[in-house]
Amino acid sequence: MSNIPANLQYVASHEWIRNEGDGTVTVGITEFAQDQLGDVVFVELPEVGATVSAGDSVAVVESVKAASDIYAPVSGEIVAINEALVDAPEGVNADPFGAAWFFKIKLSNAAELDGLLSADAYAAECE
Amino acid sequence: MGNRTPLYDAHLAADAKIVDFGGWDMPIHYGSQIKEHNLVREDAGMFDVSHMTVVDVTGPQARDYLRYLIANDVDKLTVDGKALYSGMLNEQGGVIDDLIVYRMDPGYRVVVNCATREKDLAWMGKVAEKFDMTLTEQPQLAMIAVQGPNAIAKTMTVLNPAQQAVAKGLAVFQGLPCGEWFIGRTGYTGEDGFEIMLPAGEAVAVWDALRAAGIEPAGLGARDTLRLEAGMNLYGNDMDETISPWEAGMGWTIALNPAERDFIGRKALEAQKAAGVARKFVGLVLETRGVMRGHQAVSLDGVNADGEITSGTFSPTLQLSIAMARVPANVGDTVYVDMRGKYVAARVVKMPFVRNGQKVYQ
The missing domain is CATH 2.40.30.110 (Aminomethyltransferase beta-barrel domains)
Incomplete structure (x- = not known):
C-alpha cells in the first residue's frame, strides 16, 4: 500500500487536506493518485479569489495516460495556488504530500472538515 | 492471471508495474514512462515484445500465398533478409491486422500482433487451404527489441561472433536468422536498433547481459509514445476491420502494381480509390x-x-x-x-x- 500520512485528512476522489489551524486548508493529491496517473505533464490550477463548493471540479491534472479532475474537498475561497506546478508538473509525482500541494482554501464552513476521511478510512477506500 | 513471457520475473525484479495487454501480463513502465521514453531517444532502451506472434511461411507456394494474403507485395523482397510492412485485409478492404514479413531461406517469417493472434491465425489458415505451403507458429521464441542511438553498439557487446557478423551485415529494415536466433534491424520507435527473436530459454540470460551492457528496460507505455512520435500506427486504435488502409495512412503499403496480382481486398481498394477516399x-x-x-x-x-x-x-x-x-x-x-x-x-x-x-x- 502506498504512503498515507496520518496527520492529513482525505476524500475518496484522492485529494488530501491539511488543516492549517488558521481557518485555511492546504489541498493536494495523494501518493496513490499520482501513482495511478503516471507521469504528470500539465497542471491547471484555479484562480485565486474563486469561490468553490465542496465537490466542485477546480483543477485538472494531465498525465501521459489521462486527464483527471481535481475536486475542492471543502467549500470556501481559493486563497493561494502553487504556481510552481505549472512549470514543473513532475513535482506531483516526486512529492505529492509536500512541495506539490495544489491550492489553499479559506473555509466557509469549518464543520465540513468533520466529514472528511481519516488516513485509515482513506486506506480502506484505496483497496 | 494472463499469459506471461519468459521475462515476467525479470520485469518484477526491475520494479515493473504490470498491466493486462491483449491477455498478457506486461510491464507498462518501470517507474517513469517519460524517463524510459527519453532513454530510447537519447541512448538505448529495451522492450520485452515476446507477446508478439511469429509465424513462418514455407513450401512451394509460400510466395504465391503471401502475394494473395497481404496488400503489399513480397516480390519487393528481392533478397533474403529484406522486410516489408503491410496490412492483411478482408474482402471489404478493412484491416484485419498489420504485420511485418521478412524474406528467409526458405520461405518467409511473419510477425503479427498479439491481441489479434487467434483471428489472424484463423484467417491465415483459411486462406492457406488453397495453397501448397505450410504455416508454422513459433511460440517458443521470445523477442527483445533494443532501440535507440546507442542500441546497436551496446547490443554488439553481448553477441557472439557469429551473431555479430549477421547483425553487422543488416541494413535498416532487414532481418536474418543466426542459428535459432533471428536478428532484425527493425523496430517501433523511430530509432535505430534490433528486434531479436531467440529461444525462450535464453531470454533471461540475454536480457541480463543487455542490462549489464548498459541498456535499461522500457515498458509498453514508452513504446506507445515512441511509436506515436514516429508516426507508426497501432492496430485497434488507428485502424481496424472497418477501416481501409487508404484512410489509415497506409496507402504506401498498397501495391496495386503489377496489375495482374490479385490480393484479398484489392477490388474494394480500387473501387474506393476510383470513388475518391x-x-x-x-x-x-x-x-x-x-x-x-x-x-x-x-x-x-x-x-x-x-x-x-x-x-x-x-x-x-x-x-x-x-x-x-x-x-x-x-x-x-x-x-x-x-x-x-x-x-x-x-x-x-x-x-x-x-x-x-x-x-x-x-
Whole structure:
C-alpha cells in the first residue's frame, strides 16, 4: 500500500487536506493518485479569489495516460495556488504530500472538515 | 492471471508495474514512462515484445500465398533478409491486422500482433487451404527489441561472433536468422536498433547481459509514445476491420502494381480509390497546453464534429501534445479538437513527428 500520512485528512476522489489551524486548508493529491496517473505533464490550477463548493471540479491534472479532475474537498475561497506546478508538473509525482500541494482554501464552513476521511478510512477506500 | 513471457520475473525484479495487454501480463513502465521514453531517444532502451506472434511461411507456394494474403507485395523482397510492412485485409478492404514479413531461406517469417493472434491465425489458415505451403507458429521464441542511438553498439557487446557478423551485415529494415536466433534491424520507435527473436530459454540470460551492457528496460507505455512520435500506427486504435488502409495512412503499403496480382481486398481498394477516399489520416500538434486523447472528436470548422482522434498523447520529445486523427479529406492546416467540452485549435502536420531523436514535421 502506498504512503498515507496520518496527520492529513482525505476524500475518496484522492485529494488530501491539511488543516492549517488558521481557518485555511492546504489541498493536494495523494501518493496513490499520482501513482495511478503516471507521469504528470500539465497542471491547471484555479484562480485565486474563486469561490468553490465542496465537490466542485477546480483543477485538472494531465498525465501521459489521462486527464483527471481535481475536486475542492471543502467549500470556501481559493486563497493561494502553487504556481510552481505549472512549470514543473513532475513535482506531483516526486512529492505529492509536500512541495506539490495544489491550492489553499479559506473555509466557509469549518464543520465540513468533520466529514472528511481519516488516513485509515482513506486506506480502506484505496483497496 | 494472463499469459506471461519468459521475462515476467525479470520485469518484477526491475520494479515493473504490470498491466493486462491483449491477455498478457506486461510491464507498462518501470517507474517513469517519460524517463524510459527519453532513454530510447537519447541512448538505448529495451522492450520485452515476446507477446508478439511469429509465424513462418514455407513450401512451394509460400510466395504465391503471401502475394494473395497481404496488400503489399513480397516480390519487393528481392533478397533474403529484406522486410516489408503491410496490412492483411478482408474482402471489404478493412484491416484485419498489420504485420511485418521478412524474406528467409526458405520461405518467409511473419510477425503479427498479439491481441489479434487467434483471428489472424484463423484467417491465415483459411486462406492457406488453397495453397501448397505450410504455416508454422513459433511460440517458443521470445523477442527483445533494443532501440535507440546507442542500441546497436551496446547490443554488439553481448553477441557472439557469429551473431555479430549477421547483425553487422543488416541494413535498416532487414532481418536474418543466426542459428535459432533471428536478428532484425527493425523496430517501433523511430530509432535505430534490433528486434531479436531467440529461444525462450535464453531470454533471461540475454536480457541480463543487455542490462549489464548498459541498456535499461522500457515498458509498453514508452513504446506507445515512441511509436506515436514516429508516426507508426497501432492496430485497434488507428485502424481496424472497418477501416481501409487508404484512410489509415497506409496507402504506401498498397501495391496495386503489377496489375495482374490479385490480393484479398484489392477490388474494394480500387473501387474506393476510383470513388475518391472520403477521409484522410493526419498528424495533429497542439501548440497550447493540454493533451489530445484517443476518441476525442475533431471538427474542421469548430462547430460540427466530423473527425476523430485515433491516438493522442503528450510527446516527451517535443514537450507538447501530438495525435493521429481521421478527418474529412478536404482538411486544411487547422482543425479543432473537442477537449473536455471545448474546441481547441490544433495544427495539421505531415507525420512522422520525430525520427532519430529529432523533430521532423514542419
